[in-house]
Amino acid sequence: MNLSKLLEPGAIKVCGHLTSKKRLFQDLGEIAAAAYGIDASTAVDALQEREILGPTGVGHGIALPHARIDGLDRVVGVFLRLERPLDFDSVDRQPVDLVFALFAPKDSGVEHLKALALVSRTMRDPGICTKLRANADPATLHAILTESRDTRAA
Structure with a gap:
């Protein structure tokens, strides 16, 4: 597996200032809709439902929100770089x-x-x-995210 298979060039955005996690999820949903044809509100709802189980802020300024959605045929990604860091209830x-x-x-199971x-x-x-x-x-x-590197799964 390689990040270039997960991440389309059009699924990357730099954002100025977001005021909440909810607004962040809305931006992620809109980008997913534009890049992959995923229904934006379905994506937002799925991210929020997953976040209720526990925050996906993994520390060091990084968040890895993720969700399962009916109708997708493969795993896809969206990347945002925030110019102003956002409180995310991260572990640190x-x-x-x-x-x-x-x-x-x-039903992606192990692929997810x-x-x-x-x-x-x-x-x-x-x-x-x-x-x-x-x-x-x-x-x-x-280019930074998809440059060739060791991609063996854990």
Whole structure:
């Protein structure tokens, strides 16, 4: 599995200032709708339902919200870089500025977990995060995220 299979160039955005997690999820839903044809309100609802189970802010300014949605045929991703960090109820209580959301088919099983592991490994790399935080061009962000690297699943 490779991030280039999960993340379309049009599914990356740099956002100025978001005021809430709800607004963040709305932006993620709108981007997913534009890039993959996912119904935006369905995506938002699915992200919010998952978040109720526990916050997806994993620490170090990173959030990995994810949800399963009926009608998808594969796992897809959306990436947001926030210019102003947002309070996200992260495990380390630090605000979030890098958000990589995943949307998976309802019955994706292990594929969803493999994708989540790959994204998590990628976002744990301090060098990648530094590059992501230093760039505001979506095409450059896509290149940073999808450049060839070891993609063996955990």
